[in-house]
Amino acid sequence: MQGCFFMNQFRKERNKFIILMLMPATILLVGLTLFPFIVSLILSFTDYSLLRPGQTKFIFLNNYIELMKTDEFWIALRVTVVFTVLAVFIQVVLGVVFATLLHNENSNVSLLRTLYLLPLAITPIAATFTFRLMFNPSLGVLNYFMKLLGLEPQAWLASPNTAMISLIIVDTWQWTPFILLICLGGLASLPTEPFEAAKVDGASSWQIFTKITVPMLYPFIGLALLFRSIDAFKTFDIIYVLTSGGPGILTRTLNLYAFKHGIEYLSMGYAGSIAIVMLIITIVVAQIFLRKNKLLLPKDTLKR
Amino acid sequence: MKKKYINHLPPIKQLNLTRRHFVKATSALAGAGILSSYGLPLYAASNVDEMIKMYEGANIDWQSQKGSSIVLSGLEHPWMSSIEPLLPHFKKLTGIDVQVQKQSESEYVAEVPVKLGAGNPTPDVYMVWSYGQAANAGWLESLDQHFDNPDLFDKNWYDLDDIFSSARSFPIWNDGESYVMSITAEAQTMFANQNMLDAVGEGVPTTFDELLSTGKKLKSGDVAGVAMRSKADGTAGSWPGGGFVFSNGGVIIQDGKCMLDSPEAIEAIHYYGTILKEAGPLGVGNYHWYECLNDYMQEVCAIGMDSSNFATDIENPEKSNAAGHTTYGAMVSGPGKQAKPNMWHWMAGINSKSQQKAAAFLFLTWANSKPTCLMSSALGLATTRTSAWESDGFKSAFGKQAATAALTNLQNADGKIMKDCWFHPQSGEILTPFGIAINEVVTGTKSAEKAMTEATAKINKAIGA
Numbered sequence: 071m072q073g074c075f076f077m078n079q080f081r082k083e084r085n086k087f088i089i090l091m092l093m094p095a096t097i098l099l100v101g102l103t104l105f106p107f108i109v110s111l112i113l114s115f116t117d118y119s120l121l122r123p124g125q126t127k128f129i130f131l132n133n134y135i136e137l138m139k140t141d142e143f144w145i146a147l148r149v150t151v152v153f154t155v156l157a158v159f160i161q162v163v164l165g166v167v168f169a170t171l172l173h174n175e176n177s178n179v180s181l182l183r184t185l186y187l188l189p190l191a192i193t194p195i196a197a198t199f200t201f202r203l204m205f206n207p208s209l210g211v212l213n214y215f216m217k218l219l220g221l222e223p224q225a226w227l228a229s230p231n232t233a234m235i236s237l238i239i240v241d242t243w244q245w246t247p248f249i250l251l252i253c254l255g256g257l258a259s260l261p262t263e264p265f266e267a268a269k270v271d272g273a274s275s276w277q278i279f280t281k282i283t284v285p286m287l288y289p290f291i292g293l294a295l296l297f298r299s300i301d302a303f304k305t306f307d308i309i310y311v312l313t314s315g316g317p318g319i320l321t322r323t324l325n326l327y328a329f330k331h332g333i334e335y336l337s338m339g340y341a342g343s344i345a346i347v348m349l350i351i352t353i354v355v356a357q358i359f360l361r362k363n364k365l366l367l368p369k370d371t372l373k374r
Numbered sequence: 375m376k377k378k379y380i381n382h383l384p385p386i387k388q389l390n391l392t393r394r395h396f397v398k399a400t401s402a403l404a405g406a407g408i409l410s411s412y413g414l415p416l417y418a419a420s421n422v423d424e425m426i427k428m429y430e431g432a433n434i435d436w437q438s439q440k441g442s443s444i445v446l447s448g449l450e451h452p453w454m455s456s457i458e459p460l461l462p463h464f465k466k467l468t469g470i471d472v473q474v475q476k477q478s479e480s481e482y483v484a485e486v487p488v489k490l491g492a493g494n495p496t497p498d499v500y501m502v503w504s505y506g507q508a509a510n511a512g513w514l515e516s517l518d519q520h521f522d523n524p525d526l527f528d529k530n531w532y533d534l535d536d537i538f539s540s541a542r543s544f545p546i547w548n549d550g551e552s553y554v555m556s557i558t559a560e561a562q563t564m565f566a567n568q569n570m571l572d573a574v575g576e577g578v579p580t581t582f583d584e585l586l587s588t589g590k591k592l593k594s595g596d597v598a599g600v601a602m603r604s605k606a607d608g609t610a611g612s613w614p615g616g617g618f619v620f621s622n623g624g625v626i627i628q629d630g631k632c633m634l635d636s637p638e639a640i641e642a643i644h645y646y647g648t649i650l651k652e653a654g655p656l657g658v659g660n661y662h663w664y665e666c667l668n669d670y671m672q673e674v675c676a677i678g679m680d681s682s683n684f685a686t687d688i689e690n691p692e693k694s695n696a697a698g699h700t701t702y703g704a705m706v707s708g709p710g711k712q713a714k715p716n717m718w719h720w721m722a723g724i725n726s727k728s729q730q731k732a733a734a735f736l737f738l739t740w741a742n743s744k745p746t747c748l749m750s751s752a753l754g755l756a757t758t759r760t761s762a763w764e765s766d767g768f769k770s771a772f773g774k775q776a777a778t779a780a781l782t783n784l785q786n787a788d789g790k791i792m793k794d795c796w797f798h799p800q801s802g803e804i805l806t807p808f809g810i811a812i813n814e815v816v817t818g819t820k821s822a823e824k825a826m827t828e829a830t831a832k833i834n835k836a837i838g839a
Binding site: 122226310313315316334 | 799800810
């Protein structure tokens with residue numbers, strides 16, 4: 071009886087402790103994520119514009135209906151998807167390859183690892199402005215090298231043929247190290263026996279890479295892919311600084327489209343609906359990806 | 375009363391400062407230790423007491439708001455750069471402390487509307503990026519009541535006649551009230567590298583066709599003939615492109631309707647695109663004003679056509695290789711048409727939610743007064759005052775020929791057709807599709823007719839025309 075009393079006391083104390091420990095994170099989550107989300111959601115059902123203070127009214131789904139009927143939304147969605155898929159694909163391939171090559175314990179490799187991770191440590195906007203100078207068609211270093219090699223200089227950011235490629239180059243330079251970092255961590259945690267057994271059986275390096283390294287690394291690659299896809303889908307700074315969505319609207323993504331309506335046109339309700347659509351797309355795609363690949367389930371569950 | 379004297383002021387030609395007035399003003403400033411022997415202002419703290427004497431002639435109670443503090447918000451701009459060093463003088467004169475908040479243009483335009491829209495009482499005074507947006511949203515205090523307050527304003531001392539007529543009419547909103555003061559003056563002006571023109575035996579072009587043919591002659595492997603803004607942005611090609619439309623007999627907005635699909639506007643933008651495609655630098659489709667200015671100053675471009683304010687940088691030999699051999703000219707025009715360059719006055723106003731409106735108005739009056747403009751113009755700031763434009767300090771910093779060309783272009787500009795578009799409450803929704811259409815023409819994505827027709831439909835839908 072007395073033991074039961076102490077158990078109850080212990081449970082109560084433990085629950086208090088858990089609640090206390092979770093409190094700061096919960097407050098932050100509610101204040102910085104949940105509250106803005108709810109406000110955005112409510113705004114998206116209104117015609118709220120900073121230009122018409124005090125005249126806001128609920129228009130229910132009108133913003134969403136208007137959005138679906140607008141060509142510019144579908145063009146921006148297509149641009150966003152193309153940018154995300156191409157950029158993330160290239161980054162994952164390069165990240166996995168570099169991580170495998172660098173997964174070798176000696177002092178030179180450790181220096182290389184640090185160098186490869188440097189882009190992650192550089193302030194994105196500073197790097198983007200540097201790239202803008204490098205892409206400058208008349209004074210930039212890229213065209214200088216093109217001329218040295220006897221090639222035609224390019225209008226990197228202004229031509230419909232090269233603008234998207236240029237943006238992907240900058241994004242890849244900046245974010246491949248992120249994939250590299252996750253894959254390096256994954257490789258370090260893998261057991262060594264399968265690799266040693268494969269070597270004893272006479273497997274080539276390519277066979278080891280494709281048949282053992284990549285499958286065993288898959289949970290790590292999957293998570294890196296998910297994180298990067300969500301982030302690439304929301305890319306703003308690189309595109310805003312380098313092309314502003316041009317030429318025409320060929321590189322205008324959904325985030326830039328929302329910015330135009332919210333900050334330049336001050337139509338907060340309409341911009342809110344774009345942001346909510348982006349959120350829905352992100353959640354749906356992420357959930358499908360996670361469920362299909364069972365990435366977040368414990369290994370025992372996978373076996374069942 | 376005030377509206378009367380604002381609306382019936384004489385045109386700019388009658389506003390030239392007489393030699394007697396100019397000598398009197400500059401002598402007084404020089405005597406007060408504000409102007410050095412080179413006509414440049416001296417900002418040393420030791421001059422503050424002397425400088426204050428220049429403002430004592432005003433029948434204004436400068437100390438009426440002593441002890442208050444105001445927030446001045448603006449963007450990285452020559453006006454802010456020239457006013458900031460003078461703020462200790464203002465504090466000594468009025469006892470008002472001014473806190474400065476300065477941001478890049480893109481940050482400023484993104485942040486200030488949100489602050490004002492949320493009803494924030496600061497900034498008290500701010501540079502107005504879009505008069506239409508700010509006035510329509512109720513973010514600006516009407517200045518008329520303050521103009522009529524004898525404790526805060528002395529119209530004889532302030533000398534409204536000294537201010538350009540366009541700068542006086544610019545702030546008058548469609549309800550007849552003035553919510554801002556014009557603080558700078560600029561007009562679309564051509565700047566051409568004279569050495570390069572001489573090398574191909576050409577003069578300064580005066581028409582679209584001449585600009586195209588001269589630009590093509592000037593273009594070589596390393597040097598572009600002509601560079602003008604055309605980035606896919608509402609703040610880029612729309613301003614110089616607007617000048618092309620006006621100078622070909624077109625308009626952007628008329629009776630609340632977009633007219634960019636008119637034959638005049640389509641032809642003007644076709645010229646704009648053709649000139650840049652055939653004589654422009656590689657990648658001109660991503661050029662904003664800083665790329666145009668930079669290329670011109672580095673002598674990798676022979677002709678530019680943008681803000682007259684560029685002259686201060688172009689004539690600075692520390693920044694520019696083109697200093698000393700640039701010819702400034704009038705805006706080019708379409709076949710048989712009259713040149714109507716685009717123009718602009720930056721404006722500053724008072725936040726309608728400010729708790730320090732009287733102090734804020736005193737600041738605006740001081741900042742736009744004759745002595746302050748004379749000092750800031752010596753740093754090359756193109757103010758709105760004739761006396762400042764006529765001063766030796768300004769001519770030295772800005773260049774005499776550049777000042778003459780800018781004044782001519784200001785006089786040729788048609789403020790009304792410009793205001794119909796740029797002062798529209800939904801100016802962003804007009805200028806962005808227009809800027810994108812110009813970019814599409816320059817990059818060859820669309821023909822002028824298709825781009826302008828599509829942009830017009832988009833704009834008319836957005837503004838409900």
